[in-house]
Amino acid sequence: MPNSVGYAAQGADKPLEYFSFQRRALGPRDVHIDILYCGVCHSDLHLARDEWGGTVYPIVPGHEIVGTIRAVGSEVNQYQVGDTVGVGCMVDSCRQCENCGDGYEQYCDQGFVATYNSEEKQTGGVTYGGYSNNIVVDQDFVLRVDPKLDLAGVAPLLCAGITTYSPLRHWKVGKGHKVAVVGLGGLGHMGVKIAKAMGAEVTMITTSESKVNDAKRLGADAVIISRDKDAMKAARNSFDFILNTVAVPHDLDAYSNLLRRDGNMTLVGIPAEPHPSPSVGVLIGKRRSISGSLIGGIAETQEMLDFCAQHNITADIELIDMQEINEAYERMLKSDVKYRFVIDMQSLAQAASQS
Incomplete structure (x- = not known):
């Protein structure tokens, strides 16, 4: 042995x-x-x-x-x-x-x-x-x-790569889609890189103004500071897909409201305590959905590695x-x-x- x-x-x-x-x-x-x-x-x-x-x-x-x-x-x-x-x-x-x-x-x-x-x-x-x-x-x-x-x-x-790639792939993110990534950390920075390589218009949503320049360096087309109520209001009904990487409990309605009709927000962060329950009205008003995603299968992980190699993503x-x-x-x-x-x-x- x-x-x-x-x-x-x-x-x-x-x-x-x-x-x-x-x-x-x-x-x-x-x-x-x-x-x-x-x-x-x-x-x-x-x-x-x-x-x-x-x-x-x-x-x-x-x-x-x-x-x-x-x-x-x-x-x-x-x-x-x-x-x-x-x-x-x-x-x-x-x-x-x-x-x-x-x-x-x-x-x-x-x-x-x-x-x-x-x-x-x-x-x-x-x-x-x-x-x-x-x-x-x-x-x-x-x-x-x-x-x-x-x-x-x-x-x-x-881990971080496939955790973000899998939901982006499942929801068919690509050219012409507006995507938001919530949280700029180990998962979020990979979400920005991969969504951008898929051809999407990518917005980073973060609580920290200090992360604006880094988000743009990573490929984000725009950055929204989630504490800015006016900026969040202006972004309502604008995203096809939101990748939420935050692993602490927070108000999901604030982000669900940013989705277009039939838009989806996928959660990939696992908080120690549950999120506050989302408002059903926010979801049914525009047929929005919230889902979760766990890493990826072996074939999809290989696909992700090949995609990242093709686009020189690490x-x-x-x-x-x-x-x-x-x-x-x-x-x-x-x-x-x-x-x-x-x-x-x-x-x-x-x-x-x-x-």
Whole structure:
């Protein structure tokens, strides 16, 4: 079995620290990946601190993984040693239900197997994520990555990228559509880039005037400060689609009113407490709808990676050493990052020598 090292939390109130463990033995359909970079998602923090409940300790977070293949199983026919690949939020599913059959493994009726803090079917143990030097994954849940891209910037595409791409694709956003993205963070900045590349006219809606210039740098055609009542009123009935990335409870009616007839607002942020209930009158008055979206299936995630490669899209990142992860968590809580932390796994070698 492959020997692995990484960083793990041993309890909800414990910092992440150096941790050694073993991956499962390479199966016939598995690939063994040396991890180069792993993005830091806000859900990593939630799970490490058991803020959603159900965390199994020790926990090795990380589901935005980019690396190279070290070894392949005897039946692997999609990849070979040396390929540049990615692993996202899932490493397995039942593969038998209707949703899996339709390519929506993220909606598996049995629940998908998460990259970390989930039961591993092959061993009955718990999955460990990408804050580590390697990982073993079934080839069907591995994704091709264009090695010409900035690989550190690719890592967040495996969660933030697909989380925003999937609803934009589902609602057929394209040329001639007016799209608003609510919230300029790890998800929002990817939403702006991808919607713009799809041909839409993109408006960023933010609470912060300090983010106006950055939103335009990322590709936004316009910016609305949501605290400006006159600006929000002027924007009513103007958007075909709104991608709402905000992960704290807020008044959804303020944004629903911005939709045109038959417009949709999709929520991709998961607040710790529920949003105030939206007004039915705001929705039925113009046949508007509110929906939710969860990452994307494997085929759609590959489609997203190919789309981003075609349009040279990567995330705006701050590269950190593994030893800086606890500080990064505290900064993430303060939104002190533009716009995603990514861990350079070469730094693990130093951590290993000091352990």
